[in-house]
Amino acid sequence: MTTSESSSVPAAASGVPAVPLNSGGSIPQVGLGTWPLDDGEVERAVIEAAGIGYRHVDTAAKYGNETGVGRGVAGSGVAREEWFVTTKLDGQFQGDDKAIAGLDESLRKLGLEYVDLLLIHWPLPARDQFVSTWETFIRLREQGKARAIGVSNFKPAHLDRLIAETGVAPAVNQIELSPAIQRREQRAYDAEHGIVTESWSPIGGGSGDLLSAPVLAELAEKHGRTPGQIVLRWHVQNGLVAIPKSKSPERMAQNLAIFDFELDSDDLAALDTLDQGPDAGVDSDRSGH
Template identity: 80%
Template structure:
């Protein structure tokens, strides 16, 4: 099975389904990536903050998949904001990963109180121009933050990675991203704590399609044009999460899932989250 891709404004493409790697350690993540690659995953998401870039790099190296067939994302956190700190930050990430470039580089959080995300974005633009990142984007940014990036640099992020699930649907943010040609990517796509997956609405839809509630949720992300990066280190769950392309949710299914949204104030304060 080949994962569907979405076009990025950088001229590259991104696989719609990927593997999240937080909070796996180096040993766990290397094994998980090798297993995931054998299933068909071609998109790996990590970050400096996760502390597992070495393991991700080893997993990529030992996966048996050519580098140019894999899409690797990393993120630079607040340590690397401002004063061209991202230059050394990405070089260090590439050394840990054992790679010459990443396919996507994200600013992990805007940290607006520090007011350094615009200068950091300017450094990211230079890193893209140098070929060390094929696309650049942001994580946990709100429309006002992105408006500033665009106004002051003229460069629109390729991706905005945000907490997003049927319980936290962020319709306004998704509409904003779409209007600006930004791909929205979902972290914590299955919800936190497992409560979402016990929803009677999802259970009924899952039974209808002979799928699990988790597969229904991942299919919801795919059909909404989102990139989704579920995380698991369990081989069976990895296979289940990837098996979401052989069925389709109908209008009634989607309407039912719409009722699960807890509203615009749901979710964590991502500036202070572990993600």
């Protein structure tokens, strides 16, 4: 997505643009990441975030904070239908329809009747259970327990198998992504198959000290923004969904205040120089997360 195209993305009721999903509906382009907050921290963070304008929150069974996320949603004063809630099921829920009980438990902890997006947390290809797990996810969507289904940390080879063997492409692929880890081939694959690319660690988490890069200091001064806001604006203008994590109300507000300026082509080219290449970041084939 180019700079000019980004302005055509529809805005949700909260004012945050929303990206359409291939299965219907849409996902707010910026959400609240919740790892590694505990239940108490995340409950407070979700309530604070709601007051700032967030309507999208991302959690996972493995994070151990779904109960707190649910309490935050319930205590936010925002109607359930205005929230976009994502959770993820990890390896213990792969194969043999284990995802059915897994999602039921997540819904119990969240205090919800459905999630807006359910993701397979990792492909774990050595187990060779992600296709059968995806078939279970399709049934969970048909039952209404998940409005949309997707994956996390999947590569094109994994996605090829899902699509070839089930005929259903994920709505979302959530991957580690930032100006330092740009994954251009993966993003192009996702776009070609109608899959929204969502960024975890969007401001650089595990990719070194991204925010201290001189080019970001220069662009922050040019636009009167913080380096983090420049990075998040890069995600928006590339058509990505970003889920920065913070429990600081000030930082949460900064992360959402990125829709009233644009990076120009020179800015985007300068940010491209930060890319560490295709081998940077987490390798989903080897991870047991």
